Amino acid sequence: MHLNTFSKDVYVSRRKQLSETMQNGLLVFMGNEESSMNYRDNWYPFRQDSTFLYYFGLDISGLVAVIDLDNNKEIIFGNELSIDDIIWTGPQPGLQELAQAVGVQKSGPVTQLVILLQQAQKSGQSIQLLPPYRPENKIKLSAWLNTTLPGIEQFISVPFIKAVISQREIKEAIELEEMHKACSISADMHLAVIQNAKPGMKEYELAAMAESIAMSHWGRVSYPTILSVNGQVLHNHYHGNTIQDAQMILCDAGAETNRHYAGDLTRTTPSGKRFTGKQEELYTIVLDAMDHAVSLLKPGITFREVHTQACIRLLSGLKQVGLVKGDPEEAVANDAHTLFFQCGLGHMIGLDVHDMEDLGEEYVGYSDILKKGTSFGWKSLRLGKTLQAGFTLTVEPGIYIIPELIDKWKAVNKLGDFINYELLEDYRHFGGIRIEDNYVINGTGSEKLGKHLPKTLDDLYAARG
Template sequence: MFSANTYTHRRAELMHRVGRGLIFLLGNELSPMNYQDNTFPFRQDSNFLYYIGLDHPHLAAILDTETGECILFGDELSLDDIIWMGPQPPLTEQALVVGIQEVQPFDLLLEVLTAARKQNRAIHFLPPYRAENKINLAYWLHLPMLELTSSASIPLIQAIVAQRSVKTTEEIAEMDKALHTTKAMYLAAMKQTRPGIKEAQLAGIAEGIAVAGGGNLAYPIIMTVNGQVLHNHHHHNTLKSGQLVLADMGAETAMHYAADITRTWPVDGSFTQQQKEIYQIVLDAQMAGIAAMRPGLRNLDAHLTAAKVITNGLKSLGLMQGDTDEIVQAGAHALFFPHGLGHMIGLDVHDMEDLGEKYTGYHEGLERSTQFGLRSLRMARTLEPGFVMTIEPGIYFIPELIDRWQQEGRFNQYINYAALAAYRGFSGIRIEDDVLVTQGEPKVLGPGIPKEIGEIEALRS
């Protein structure tokens, strides 16, 4: 974990931003997979980690904006707990490591919250996403469960988004650790790729490296020869000559900072000419998107810049025609690029999205588009130094979508449907990096994972 000063400073700034009332931060509980004692791997709430830093279940904290005090609520281990889990430092000692002086039993939490309600003190809490926490919050705060999200504190959400959006030097260092592990995952998977191996074997190799790196996966691995399926978590296919492998994966450090990288490479030692042409368009779009990661510019504009590069590239191959600006404004390019350019990343692979997109990705006056493709852009707002964004354009040939649009006669003036017949079995290509917005040039984080055509072919051969 970070130093006590880091957590103390974070909490002090949060209380200053919120201004009044109690700030209630709730950690996560263990969650059963199929019976009570067989639980999913524990993952602490990211906001709790950011301000409290303690990474085990059954904890909560209350920050009093009037006194500046923080109380940690939790229970010491019983002898039965120690028999099954081994000895742990006392909770009071763990609290001191993160700068917290006062620890109370977890059961006292209800008493403290009830007293605050009787005094008509504001209790600021976040929208819950775990079933256990929804049940507890509804009980403690006397709120209907269906109203918890709408009753969550907007000042608290806005304060947290403002803080967590800007990554500190120590956070960037943690993300760099995740990216070093992720590079090892990619190099191993690329080197082991060959006709006859299964997607599952490559995914297993990569996951083992993530765990060996001291953390785990930041999200379930995508490792597929069907790259046209955007979130394809099936790994049952056997690789064949002539196919492409699209992998979207990232390690998470022991402190839970995430990496999120996508690469696409050939099953054979080199790309075909057709694959090279599409790959280079995607790479050009990604480089244009990275170059647009500058303070004062909107991520929406970076997305549109990448979309225009893709459109121009497809026009050069005879797959599209017409004025580029008109094509992108109409959304015709989304047949090939149906998702957003990227999202924020940090403690969450989609950072802070549990707090609501209208605070993390959009704001009043900048609403999410309803247009196909553009409506999938998760973050559109103005970039600031310290933001870390994924930049992940792609080109996909999705037979079902092509057939539907062709049958409906959509964008016949822009799309050469006849020429698409030669790409029907192509699958898809996506290239993704994690990029830090600075005062000057944007910085691609991590040690550098091969993505130029020559680099990939050299590695594959």
């Protein structure tokens, strides 16, 4: 069995940095278990917890790690295979061997962890958890800590959360290598869709094509694929439609490398050789907003500002088409853009496609001084805070024509000074366009992650052949 970890120094050094930040307490890292599909032993593909992977590297189910800062100990807990297990699984490295592969000196059975936690509680040692998101881990923690399920909350440590985020958000060189790889595989997934899409095909046939490319690199998709002729439906995982002439196919899909780094790309492709005139017009507006947003990326700017500028650019373009009226800047200040672009311009990405979302968006995407908005549109902007070199993030502007939303706004002539509702009726069944790439912030600006993937009309049409 090949463990597929980085060198042990990587993990030793990450834990050293965390330990120096935290200084004391008993830090608990819950690894994930297998997840059942339709009965206990029929499993989804195993996905290890990302923070566990970051500090302990072991892509194996049923492990828990602790860093006991008060007693200067690191221990990985798990259960050894029996001789019967080995007959079914082949010879496997023992727990102690696994621990040493990632520079951890001690290991033990889970029963010892329970004793350790109970002793810590008795002695008043501070037990610190990250927010659990898997129900089986909640059940285990509640039993081990002798508390109710809501009672786990008292052990969740904001300083621990913040310390982890401050490390994980700045990508190391070896991580950027994985991110480039994830984005290049993702680009190949999209290229297959761009080159093969045609009227008469089922959406699921194209999705299968894309996903098989992720798998053929020993990885998987980093999130459920969106591949739809109804790109305006933002949370759309239905793949049952037959592709028709003159439609747009929005594909939002990404690969996860076998070290679990994520790519997250979107392309919108004409079902025929070319977009229709209307489609070309709005595609160009989205692309222009994207280029503008990317040109602004650099350390020191808030992503909230980049989002705002991209929205202004979107509305400027829509004004030229006649769908928007008045001053684009004023329109955005009044949230008029949220009729067309209801979500955020991007989010952090890394070991998770929404990186560290389990730790809380208020810490990952915002800060003590910059809080997330609560109004429509702004509440969906996952990233707002000041960019730093080493951040990896998505940029994904779009235009989504959502009939239900138009009807809701039009009924009260909402922001009627900025919206041309009459002309908008002509676009009622237009659909949705999104373009998305991933970037790393460097010293002076940004660099796109992964290989080239057609994005301009010329490139896209050339790839369509």
